[in-house]
Amino acid sequence: MNNETIHSGGWLKEYDALTEAAILMRQKYSYAPYSHYCVGAALLGEDGKIYTGCNIENASYPVGICAERTAFAKAVSEGCRKFKALLIAGAASDKRGSDLCAPCGMCRQTIREFCGEDFPIIMIKADGAGAVTDSRIYKLKELLPESFGPENLL
Amino acid sequence: MNNETIHSGGWLKEYDALTEAAILMRQKYSYAPYSHYCVGAALLGEDGKIYTGCNIENASYPVGICAERTAFAKAVSEGCRKFKALLIAGAASDKRGSDLCAPCGMCRQTIREFCGEDFPIIMIKADGAGAVTDSRIYKLKELLPESFGPENLL
Amino acid sequence: MNNETIHSGGWLKEYDALTEAAILMRQKYSYAPYSHYCVGAALLGEDGKIYTGCNIENASYPVGICAERTAFAKAVSEGCRKFKALLIAGAASDKRGSDLCAPCGMCRQTIREFCGEDFPIIMIKADGAGAVTDSRIYKLKELLPESFGPENLL
């Protein structure tokens, strides 16, 4: 698989749907009155469904939740615990397009609970019209190497 | 409104639907491999929809999420930010029925971000068949008095 | 005990020391580059020591920690698990004095783990010189009624 294929999303037929969903989440549903940094996420379940999320802040900052974790919360609470890919789009609220936005460590740990080390995590940069202008794709093991996980406790 | 009316849920036509949803969440979707304490929540939006949630734990305990916050994350990410009631059912996983389970402080703070001081929070005790045998109803201001909230920052 | 005695702190000989410690924490150590809302806390252990804390934010907002929880983390990690009082001072960073700042729900839950229902929580308003101009004193059961706690799990 060459770079062009990877970044055009040719390897994943739901790539465009994930992109649209994450951008919509960021632009329309994100609740970020404190940081004004809006993030959307789209999580593809093995059931073929797309579970979406946005960041939802709180006046007590530590009580807020990130977009990625919202997507996982939605999926698990709807019966899906196995996943195929996660796509993230984030940027300051005054930007129409999104930047390459990496998941925070807390979100990586959430992913770790349910996904294997090869689970793909996609960050996209999009222009105001929703066209992807740049992207990065990582495996979970590349973003959270040497991780702590369920097998340490169970 | 007398006590019987309150606890039979006669004041809220969606009471039975909320009860069923919270119990289903607890029994079927809760992911609690560490505490074995399973919680379900059902949040009624002003749009008339019921947004459900369950607790979803993590090997790194602080990374997990409670049922109530899952329900709010789902609602907000689906465009609903105004709510009419929240109902909670929780108990250890080896119990078929649920106990009166109070929301933790972190969840009360989440509610505080979106709901007014009179927002009703219902805790139900149910038998294994899903029949409510006891309940408590509180207003948010009774569970989180003298609270910190958005007006402290914005 | 009349109101004047309560608010002058006459009931607690460490009241002035707690006040000074919380104000110092807020003014000097708080790390709040995102909210610019600076909080200090001072926690009196049964061992007679004062454990101090400030809020410490994080670019990923949910990863930050509040002043009250910092104080508890310090105390417990130094061997103290029983407490006599908690005092809080908070305000926006451009204010020299502090406002009456209520603990968030997450902090109330932290207190709940280690303190009884009558545990006193003090919020002070101070002028720029550190003189207390107003205060509130609550018992834990007044700030987190009908709480979830260790006995629900253990």
Place this chain on the structure above:
Amino acid sequence: MNNETIHSGGWLKEYDALTEAAILMRQKYSYAPYSHYCVGAALLGEDGKIYTGCNIENASYPVGICAERTAFAKAVSEGCRKFKALLIAGAASDKRGSDLCAPCGMCRQTIREFCGEDFPIIMIKADGAGAVTDSRIYKLKELLPESFGPENLL
């Protein structure tokens, strides 16, 4: 620097002191009544002081705090914001010695707020007498690559 030097800690004169501190934290101060997994951490400030931490759990699991974050909270609240190394020792409570215990993603994000990409993170395995039998040393960039951080917001 060869492997033996690295693992004997010959590169860091405070290595033994950090080891002792982390083990003591784990064995004596950790509060883990729910997971029974006890962790200690020792953080070396650029001021030469060692800031210690242990995990402190909560009946509402997400409200707890990890050992590493406790150490950072202590340091920052005591005026230290620059650091030289972090050492971690963790294992189930019925083990006298410690295992190689990796920091969770949330802790990695906490480290990210204050430390550079080459910041060393040490995990030690020790026997019941406190002798180190194995260890791993990573740079922050190896444990949290492609990270989200303050420069994304400020």
